[in-house]
Amino acid sequence: MTITAQQVKALREKTGVGMMDCKTALNETGGDMEAAVDWLRKKGLSKAAKKADRVAAEGLIGAASQGTKSVLVEVNSETDFVARNEKFQALVSAIAAEGLAANGDLDTLKAQPYPGTGRTVAEEVTEAVATIGENMALRRTASLEVSDGVVATYLHNAVADGLGKLGVLVAMQSTGDKTKLEELGRKIAMHVAAVNPLALDVDAIPAEAADRERAVYADQARASGKPDSIIEKMVEGRMRKFYEEVVLMKQAFVVNPDQTVAEAVKDGEAAVGAPITVTGFVRFALGEGIEKEESDFAAEVAAAAGV
Structure with missing residues (x-):
């Protein structure tokens, strides 16, 4: 019919x-x-x-690498308890591996075949919801690649190889020694994890973010009653300070605060044996931007006990 x-x-x-x-x-x-x-x-x-109506803000960040490409995925669950489940960890690892072929496109990743099941990645997540018993969601993915060099990865609060609560990719283009380049890239990735820069360089700062800062500084400067020529210089000085705080290459390097990240990269060229260009970075913090439900644990226990 x-x-x-x-x-x-x-x-x-x-x-x-x-x-x-x-x-x-x-x-x-x-x-x-x-x-x-x-x-x-x-x-x-x-x-x-x-x-599916229940908020999933826990889970894991997964990372996978192949050649000069690396990928991050975020798969959410309702509780951290499930994130420690070996089946869930295997699911996230497998999805990350499939993410290498999706090139950072979420819809493409969801439609990828999940190994050995005859299901897609999205269908396998749905299957896991029914099997494990919690709402889950494949939330996002990102990929970085270089033609020659490395894409370094760093997982903070790692629970297993390639799985953690915060993941960072740093793409570094260079013809130099790949082992030493990977070492430097990992240090920069740790810096990104700790400091959370807004952009790679000044040109990559969103125009609305820069305009907003400039407007605030201009208003503050005008309140001082100084002439426009002085106000303009004051604003430019504060914008330079703003860039030093939010732009990766201008930030003080956490490994050695006496130099900027750009200076650390320049110094690293001697060890690597070739010029280095940082071409991009990605930072995924688990559950960022998800509105989490406030729960009353005592009430939940009472309800479960039938009180």
């Missing part, structure tokens, strides 16, 4: 499950709506849909 779009839509609204799974369920049950609901429940998909 032919399954109509209206039937699929009705089942989706009833269960919260994706359109393709709803269509499959209806096909498998001859269009019987209640039987399709039961089919989805048996597959664990309806159960997964119910969990």
